[in-house]
Amino acid sequence: MRELLERLGKMAGALVTNTGLMALMLFHASIYAFTPPIKFRNIFKQMEFVGVKSLFVVVLTGSFTGMVLAYQSFNALKRFGAESLVGPTVALSMARELGPVLTGLMVSGRAGSAMATELGTMRVTEQIDALHTMGVNPIKHLVVPRILAGVLMLPFLTVITDFVGVVGGYFVGVHLLDINPGVYMGRTMDFVNVEDLFYGLYKSIVFGLIISLTACYHGFYTTGGAEGVGKAATNAVVLGCVLILAFNYLMTSALL
Amino acid sequence: MIEIIGLKKSFNSKKVLDGVDLAIERGKITVIIGRSGEGKSVLIKHIIGLLRPDSGKILLDSKEITALREREFNELRKHFGMLFQGSALFDSMTVAENVGFPLKEHTGLHDDEVMKVVAEKLHRVGLVGIEGMMPADLSGGMKKRVGLARAIVMDPEIVIFDEPTTGLDPIMADSVAELMLETQRALKTTYIVITHDIQLTYKIADMVAMLHQGKIIAKGTVEDIKKNPNPVLKQFLEGSAEGPIKVY
Numbered sequence: 001m002r003e004l005l006e007r008l009g010k011m012a013g014a015l016v017t018n019t020g021l022m023a024l025m026l027f028h029a030s031i032y033a034f035t036p037p038i039k040f041r042n043i044f045k046q047m048e049f050v051g052v053k054s055l056f057v058v059v060l061t062g063s064f065t066g067m068v069l070a071y072q073s074f075n076a077l078k079r080f081g082a083e084s085l086v087g088p089t090v091a092l093s094m095a096r097e098l099g100p101v102l103t104g105l106m107v108s109g110r111a112g113s114a115m116a117t118e119l120g121t122m123r124v125t126e127q128i129d130a131l132h133t134m135g136v137n138p139i140k141h142l143v144v145p146r147i148l149a150g151v152l153m154l155p156f157l158t159v160i161t162d163f164v165g166v167v168g169g170y171f172v173g174v175h176l177l178d179i180n181p182g183v184y185m186g187r188t189m190d191f192v193n194v195e196d197l198f199y200g201l202y203k204s205i206v207f208g209l210i211i212s213l214t215a216c217y218h219g220f221y222t223t224g225g226a227e228g229v230g231k232a233a234t235n236a237v238v239l240g241c242v243l244i245l246a247f248n249y250l251m252t253s254a255l256l
Numbered sequence: 257m258i259e260i261i262g263l264k265k266s267f268n269s270k271k272v273l274d275g276v277d278l279a280i281e282r283g284k285i286t287v288i289i290g291r292s293g294e295g296k297s298v299l300i301k302h303i304i305g306l307l308r309p310d311s312g313k314i315l316l317d318s319k320e321i322t323a324l325r326e327r328e329f330n331e332l333r334k335h336f337g338m339l340f341q342g343s344a345l346f347d348s349m350t351v352a353e354n355v356g357f358p359l360k361e362h363t364g365l366h367d368d369e370v371m372k373v374v375a376e377k378l379h380r381v382g383l384v385g386i387e388g389m390m391p392a393d394l395s396g397g398m399k400k401r402v403g404l405a406r407a408i409v410m411d412p413e414i415v416i417f418d419e420p421t422t423g424l425d426p427i428m429a430d431s432v433a434e435l436m437l438e439t440q441r442a443l444k445t446t447y448i449v450i451t452h453d454i455q456l457t458y459k460i461a462d463m464v465a466m467l468h469q470g471k472i473i474a475k476g477t478v479e480d481i482k483k484n485p486n487p488v489l490k491q492f493l494e495g496s497a498e499g500p501i502k503v504y
């Protein structure tokens with residue numbers, strides 16, 4: 001019993017420390033993001049890394065999800081003769097929930113783990129110390145571009161996920177389930193509006209911040225050599241995914 | 257003159273530095289020796305402000321640098337260069353970008369001017385025509401040389417070396433030692449070197465200090481050190497398993 005309490009106490013302590021340090025990192029990064037000189041080259045490089053290089057996996061995820069959604073909603077809606085509503089069901093689910101969440105999870109696995117690995121390697125090989133000794137702030141040089149890239153590119157990737165999801169749904173609905181194309185598109189236009197898209201994009205901005213911040217935090221404070229780098233990457237992805245799901249719930253319950 | 261006064265540092269209740277007192281003269285090569293894990297790296301990280309002491313202070317030309325705020329320290333760091341144990345080259349950048357990095361960050365030099373300085377420094381460390389290579393493609397000795405070129409690219413007054421010869425074969429180690437002597441003599445820079453390499457110490461040191469159990473236990477020229485009767489120092493210099501230092 002005492003052991004259990006001690007364990008819980010330690011975990012709570014670690015939670016407070018981690019949250020505090022992460023908040024501090026975010027605070028410093030926000031300040032440095034707006035202090036000149038702004039390192040556009042670094043920012044573009046990270047945007048390319050997070051955005052362009054995640055395109056493939058995001059397109060795959062979006063299209064398969066859209067197609068599966070079409071099948072399942074068809075199956076459900078058919079039971080009360082509302083097959084014509086497959087289009088809006090797919091589009092709404094993609095735009096409001098699955099687009100941002102799946103994009104977040106996939107980018108966390110791909111870019112978040114890579115970011116944590118890169119920064120962790122830089123930490124254990126003293127490259128971060130080297131920056132410091134050269135009078136270059138490592139938060140400004142390394143963390144700011146990654147956080148900006150996450151925040152800017154996640155909405156962009158989410159739009160793509162949403163789009164290919166809807167295309168995938170259309171393909172299944174119209175070509176495989178024989179829903180009339182005019183009805184499919186018409187119903188989608190009737191029920192889905194641009195606010196639904198933005199609702200998902202707001203979420204994706206938060207997810208982008210979560211991915212970059214957890215990755216930078218775990219990478220930046222890596223200890224313990226090569227093994228530590230591996231742990232940092234794993235922890236970054238696990239924490240990133242959990243936070244994405246938790247914040248998604250919070251935002252949905254608050255915004256709906 | 258760099259004066260380290262009563263410097264103490266612990267990590268999670270583990271005492272690493274326990275009141276280090278040491279004066280380092282300008283324009284000379286001071287070598288700090290000690291066993292692995294004795295806190296040599298921790299000591300120099302205090303000099304360059306990567307770590308802050310629990311108590312004690314460091315004076316640079318009578319100015320207390322341990323009391324400086326981060327931004328003030330950053331200004332000061334432009335007068336320091338450091339060669340890390342693993343060279344710490346940025347592996348996302350080419351050799352030229354690595355060496356030119358401090359110039360790009362801190363001077364208004366144009367790209368072609370930067371390249372000129374980079375080529376000159378690389379030449380000084382005996383490397384020609386490798387500007388476009390990536391650090392991953394270099395041997396350990398070449399990395400050290402590139403690291404040295406980067407450390408001296410801003411013509412710093414003080415250069416700190418963390419185990420410059422560890423991990424190199426004896427011939428490469430000697431050539432790095434030669435290089436250190438050459439670059440130091442050319443500009444009379446202050447070099448602070450930490451190492452457990454006795455050969456290197458004898459070869460380059462103007463002044464030697466031994467760090468043991470968190471304190472400086474002996475200090476002097478190479479001649480002084482060789483004559484010093486301190487048994488711990490003797491055992492270390494002879495590289496013997498027998499003596500007051502117990503090996504587990």
Ligand SMILES: Nc1ncnc2c1ncn2[C@@H]1O[C@H](COP(=O)(O)OP(=O)(O)O)[C@@H](O)[C@H]1O
Nearest residue numbers: 267268272290291292293294295296297298299
């Ligand atoms: N940032 C740190 N956090 C905790 N312990 C550290 C840290 N840096 C060094 N230490 C500990 O301090 C001791 C001295 O390390 P170091 O200065 O690297 O030794 P060396 O003399 O081989 O350079 C080691 O036991 C190391 O584990």
Ligand SMILES: [Mg+2]
Nearest residue numbers: 296297341418
């Ligand atoms: Mg060391």
